[in-house]
Amino acid sequence: MHEFSVMSQIIEGLLEESKKWSAVKVEEVFLDLGDFTMLGEEQLKFSYEILSKDTILQGSTLTINHVKGTIECDCGFKGEMSPSEDSPHRIVPILECPKCRGPARIISGRECTIKNLRLVVPDV
Numbered sequence: 070m071h072e073f074s075v076m077s078q079i080i081e082g083l084l085e086e087s088k089k090w091s092a093v094k095v096e097e098v099f100l101d102l103g104d105f106t107m108l109g110e111e112q113l114k115f116s117y118e119i120l121s122k123d124t125i126l127q128g129s130t131l132t133i134n135h136v137k138g139t140i141e142c143d144c145g146f147k148g149e150m151s152p153s154e155d156s157p158h159r160i161v162p163i164l165e166c167p168k169c170r171g172p173a174r175i176i177s178g179r180e181c182t183i184k185n186l187r188l189v190v191p192d193v
């Protein structure tokens with residue numbers, strides 16, 4: 070399960086970040102998830118639950134914000150695009166410009182990053 074290894078990296082980053090703030094607990098985590106990552110929201114949440122056990126992340130909420138995929142092409146086309154439905158399991162989708170049928174580049178939609186964190190920090 071690809072989501073599991075992705076999530077274990079995210080958790081590592083989260084724990085590091087909360088340590089920087091001397092947080093005693095994490096309440097909510099906001100994650101940006103691009104359409105082109107091909108990662109399943111349910112699987113991510115499931116992995117999060119397992120991996121956050123016995124850490125200060127335990128019991129926190131994982132809020133996933135979906136980021137639409139955007140592509141651009143040399144012909145000037147730029148727009149939103151979803152990964153093609155007949156190949157939902159391709160990790161790197163092959164993109165075709167809908168205007169000229171040439172190869173298009175992905176501008177957004179490949180991110181799987183922590184956007185924000187809600188921490189409980191003890192009073193100093």
Ligand SMILES: [Zn+2]
Pocket residue numbers: 142143144145146166167168169170171
């Ligand atoms: Zn084009």
